[in-house]
Amino acid sequence: MVSIKNISKTYQKGTVSALKHINLEIKEGELFGLIGPDGAGKTSLFRIMATLLLPDEGTATVAGFNVVEDYKNIRKIVGYMPGKFSLYQDLSIEENLNFFATVFNTTLEENYELIKDIYVQIEPFKKRLAGKLSGGMKQKLALCCALIHEPKILLLDEPTTGVDPVSRKEFWDMLDRLKQKGITIVVSTPYMDEASRCDRIALIQKGEILEIDTLENIIEKHKQSLFAIKGDNRHQLITDIRSFGETASCFAFGEENHVAFLGGQDHSKDLFAFLKQKGHQELAIRSVRPDIEDTFIKLMLENEQ
Numbered sequence: 001m002v003s004i005k006n007i008s009k010t011y012q013k014g015t016v017s018a019l020k021h022i023n024l025e026i027k028e029g030e031l032f033g034l035i036g037p038d039g040a041g042k043t044s045l046f047r048i049m050a051t052l053l054l055p056d057e058g059t060a061t062v063a064g065f066n067v068v069e070d071y072k073n074i075r076k077i078v079g080y081m082p083g084k085f086s087l088y089q090d091l092s093i094e095e096n097l098n099f100f101a102t103v104f105n106t107t108l109e110e111n112y113e114l115i116k117d118i119y120v121q122i123e124p125f126k127k128r129l130a131g132k133l134s135g136g137m138k139q140k141l142a143l144c145c146a147l148i149h150e151p152k153i154l155l156l157d158e159p160t161t162g163v164d165p166v167s168r169k170e171f172w173d174m175l176d177r178l179k180q181k182g183i184t185i186v187v188s189t190p191y192m193d194e195a196s197r198c199d200r201i202a203l204i205q206k207g208e209i210l211e212i213d214t215l216e217n218i219i220e221k222h223k224q225s226l227f228a229i230k231g232d233n234r235h236q237l238i239t240d241i242r243s244f245g246e247t248a249s250c251f252a253f254g255e256e257n258h259v260a261f262l263g264g265q266d267h268s269k270d271l272f273a274f275l276k277q278k279g280h281q282e283l284a285i286r287s288v289r290p291d292i293e294d295t296f297i298k299l300m301l302e303n304e305q
């Protein structure tokens, strides 16, 4: 459904590099996640797929149409939800929907079946101005507007950023239902926990794709010995762990700190003794299974070397 070959994009006369030789294939009916921190290049990639931005080099097709030459055909079949809320704040829910329906030469009634599940949740407030809606409701309205012309593919740029955890879960449940209807969905998120809701993910950092696969395969492929360490003076603890000669990485993780050692070795006993010597109290160290966040950090560090 999407084929991206060697796509690069720079800004400011080539001084800012947003995408570097990206290659990506997304299958029909897939729920595909682009996972990466702020500035990774996710929005640039979405805008290229949505035919709103020209790449500097490379080629991209959506449903077989070239994003440069066949942009008109792509716009008919793509539903795009930009990262920034981009609906008309001074129009009501109903007016926004009718407006987008008219643009695509359709009506709310014509495609009601597709948006029904989502629309019924905001319908009681249909006279309310979009600018006066909560984050979760704005997100549902934006999704309805992106679906109004029955797209084959949905491009959702950070739809859950800044939305409360309950609405985030609801939103992913809605995406599952849309996937069941055969719509291909490409969704970006900075939240690692959302990666598990995708069929496959691409981890992206500084304009480069670090890995593309299922969540499980990525974790398995880059498995490392990992330890969780807890102690009383957290700030000093992290500093001291990082100063230990065998430490490869140390990051705060919930109430603990996740530590990997150089060469994937187990130096936990030596580290424990080292920290005791530094005067740390209430120390606890245990072996843990890496999750996608740990794996992403590992890949990022390797990529930076």
Ligand SMILES: Nc1ncnc2c1ncn2[C@@H]1O[C@H](COP(=O)(O)OP(=O)(O)OP(=O)(O)O)[C@@H](O)[C@H]1O
Pocket (backbone or CB within 6 Å): 011, 012, 016, 017, 018, 036, 037, 038, 039, 040, 041, 042, 043, 044, 045, 083, 158
């Ligand atoms: N119009 C622009 N002019 C100059 N630099 C830009 C422009 N748009 C994006 N950039 C830069 O390109 C890089 C990638 O940005 P992009 O918005 O694609 O990433 P992102 O992963 O979507 O991050 P965010 O969530 O912060 O938007 C960043 O360094 C960003 O500062």
